[in-house]
Amino acid sequence: MSDFPLWIAIVIGILAAIVAAMLARDAVQLRRLIRWARMPIGTPVPDAAGRWGDAFAALHKRARVAAEQRGQLHEALERFRQATQAMPDGVVILGSQLAIEWANDQAEQLLGIDNSRDAGAPVINIVREPQFVAYLQGGDYAAPRLLRSVRTSGQSLQVRAVPFGQGRLMLLVRDVTQLERLETMRRDFVANVSHELKTPLTVVSGFVDTLVDGWEDLSTDEAKHMLTLAGEQAARMRHLIEDLLTLSALETDAPPQEEPVSMAAVLADVREEATVLSAGRHEIVLIDRGPPGLLGNPRELRSAFGNLASNAVRYTPAGGRIELLWQREGSGDAVFAVTDTGIGVEPQHIARLTERFYRVDRGRSRETGGTGLGLAIVKHVLERHGGRLHIESRPGEGSRFAAHLPARRVMAALG
Numbered sequence: 001m002s003d004f005p006l007w008i009a010i011v012i013g014i015l016a017a018i019v020a021a022m023l024a025r026d027a028v029q030l031r032r033l034i035r036w037a038r039m040p041i042g043t044p045v046p047d048a049a050g051r052w053g054d055a056f057a058a059l060h061k062r063a064r065v066a067a068e069q070r071g072q073l074h075e076a077l078e079r080f081r082q083a084t085q086a087m088p089d090g091v092v093i094l095g096s097q098l099a100i101e102w103a104n105d106q107a108e109q110l111l112g113i114d115n116s117r118d119a120g121a122p123v124i125n126i127v128r129e130p131q132f133v134a135y136l137q138g139g140d141y142a143a144p145r146l147l148r149s150v151r152t153s154g155q156s157l158q159v160r161a162v163p164f165g166q167g168r169l170m171l172l173v174r175d176v177t178q179l180e181r182l183e184t185m186r187r188d189f190v191a192n193v194s195h196e197l198k199t200p201l202t203v204v205s206g207f208v209d210t211l212v213d214g215w216e217d218l219s220t221d222e223a224k225h226m227l228t229l230a231g232e233q234a235a236r237m238r239h240l241i242e243d244l245l246t247l248s249a250l251e252t253d254a255p256p257q258e259e260p261v262s263m264a265a266v267l268a269d270v271r272e273e274a275t276v277l278s279a280g281r282h283e284i285v286l287i288d289r290g291p292p293g294l295l296g297n298p299r300e301l302r303s304a305f306g307n308l309a310s311n312a313v314r315y316t317p318a319g320g321r322i323e324l325l326w327q328r329e330g331s332g333d334a335v336f337a338v339t340d341t342g343i344g345v346e347p348q349h350i351a352r353l354t355e356r357f358y359r360v361d362r363g364r365s366r367e368t369g370g371t372g373l374g375l376a377i378v379k380h381v382l383e384r385h386g387g388r389l390h391i392e393s394r395p396g397e398g399s400r401f402a403a404h405l406p407a408r409r410v411m412a413a414l415g
């Protein structure tokens with residue numbers, strides 16, 4: 001012991017105490033660090049002095065940068081969601097195995113997906129329509145696919161899968177029901193026009209063939225009779241083409257320049273036309289107690305009112321009565337109403353009468369020179385003038401076709 005001086009023992013004791021104190025302090029700070037690391041992300045880094053202070057400060061800086069990056073990422077994601085949400089089309093983000101990651105509102109509605117319920121589920125488990133499943137599983141996404149009646153009967157959806165990232169797909173869904181309907185209408189229209197022209201053309205070429213092949217054997221009267229019938233068919237085709245051109249102009253032209261229309265002149269023309277067509281078979285009465293003028297297009301109004309009057313003549317058997325009435329309603333609107341005692345229309349047809357080529361009795365319409373376009377023209381003319389057609393009818397008793405024109409078009413006096 002004499003070799004080991006007391007002062008050395010004291011120094012060692014002091015050093016041991018200092019080291020123990022340092023270790024204890026480090027243990028405390030380490031515990032604080034571990035506790036912090038277990039706290040939720042974003043919890044402030046603990047404070048300390050000295051080396052631990054430097055370490056905590058460095059950690060604090062990293063945590064702040066990470067928080068900022070997270071914030072920016074969150075904002076970018078939010079912006080992406082908002083942009084996708086604002087799109088008129090449905091958008092579904094699919095991960096591996098076609099699992100739904102996210103769908104915008106439109107996609108939820110069009111495909112029946114519910115983000116909160118279906119996230120993570122394969123989309124083909126939610127939308128089980130075979131064509132949809134085949135498209136997604138087929139892997140050929142070069143062209144979009146048209147799907148009919150997926151959720152709602154009669155609805156058509158156009159679906160397109162766009163691959164992106166690693167094995168991910170963005171599914172774009174668009175409601176094309178209206179477009180499909182227009183395309184069907186266009187096809188029907190072309191088919192109808194072709195059919196309407198084909199029938200008279202077949203008759204005319206039949207007569208021409210007969211005349212060419214057998215003109216030596218035909219009497220003058222026979223030949224004349226055939227030429228008369230061929231002429232009637234040619235007139236029918238001309239009438240059809242005129243109506244088609246009128247309708248096409250009404251559909252495509254800008255609204256016509258408005259001008260004051262003298263109703264007395266229009267009504268007189270319409271009555272005259274109906275009288276000629278009737279050839280004395282009907283009693284035709286004109287009651288004019290409406291305003292003298294109307295702001296609109298005289299040619300279009302005359303054509304619309306003329307169509308209503310000629311229909312009344314064509315669909316009223318001989319001996320019937322036809323009343324043409326022009327008057328102002330209590331609401332201020334002006335009305336041109338044609339009432340007949342004719343064959344009338346069954347209620348189920350009424351809503352469709354203004355469709356192009358819609359006829360209750362095709363044969364009767366043709367016999368009387370109809371094209372099936374008259375009421376479509378009337379409807380368009382009235383729409384262009386802000387008006388509407390009102391139809392009331394009883395089969396076997398008669399009909400009332402009333403063209404309503406808005407009060408703002410009425411002219412109490414013609415300048």
Ligand code: ADP
Nearest residue numbers: 311312315344359360365370371372373374375
């Ligand atoms: P159409 O050239 O066949 O007369 P329209 O478009 O003018 O074509 O009329 C469509 C159909 O509406 C007619 O085919 C006919 O069945 C019915 N219709 C129109 N006006 C009358 C009427 N006054 N009385 C009975 N039926 C009518």
